[in-house]
Amino acid sequence: MAVDDVLQDGAHRRVVRIGDTVRRPVQPWTPAVHALLRHLQAVAFPYSPRVLGIDEEGREVLTYLEGDSGPEGWGKVVDDTVRDPRIHRPLAELTLEEDGFHRLAPEVQLLYKAKGSRPKDETDFEAVLPLLSDGQRRWLDEALETEHGTHPWHERLRRDP
Known part of the structure; x- marks a missing residue:
């Protein structure tokens, strides 16, 4: 054995x-x-x-x-965004269940995508933005402010849906 x-x-x-x-x-x-x-x-x-x-x-x-x-x-694969104690959510709000699978909430995914400037991330942001609730938009806007200071998505997040 x-x-x-x-x-x-x-x-x-x-x-x-x-x-x-x-x-x-x-x-x-x-x-x-x-x-x-x-x-x-x-x-x-x-x-x-x-x-x-x-x-x-x-x-x-x-x-x-x-x-x-x-x-x-x-700790080696999750970036510092997760470790910043100022960016937090109740655990139940981090994921959504769909078809029996849990997925990261869209605003959380967008926070990760905000680090880069890839065209795909911008396309994803534009596609998801109209679907975000006021609360999701506020959370993402505040998390972007904490993580990045200024960010090009702020203006669009703050507009009326």
């Missing part, structure tokens, strides 16, 4: 690597996570683990991907 390489050892959350697999406890949300991972596999997304099943100890089994996981890993 292979030796467990402990990746995370939190209370009730021991995550181990065994060979080319990762084993972690099944949680109430595991079926939803597996559905998402299977979807990512179906669309050939290469940067997510593959679901291999459940092992004899009742742990989920995923393929191992090289890199950091947990808070240490997220």
Whole structure:
């Protein structure tokens, strides 16, 4: 039997690597996570683990991907916008559920897109702007002010919808 390489050892959350697999406890949300991972596999997304099943100890089994996981890993891929305590939302307002999947709220997505000046981001902003509620527009305007100071989207956000 292979030796467990402990990746995370939190209370009730021991995550181990065994060979080319990762084993972690099944949680109430595991079926939803597996559905998402299977979807990512179906669309050939290469940067997510593959679901291999459940092992004899009742742990989920995923393929191992090289890199950091947990808070240490997220800290390397999530930019400083997320870490600025002045930009915040209630957790329930960060995502929207549609077709059984949770997605980032559009105003949160736009905050990330505001960092660049890609034509695609501008097109997305123009397409989503008329769909934002007054509250979503206000939140994005204030978050842009905090994160960027001046931004070309301010004027359009402050106009009447």
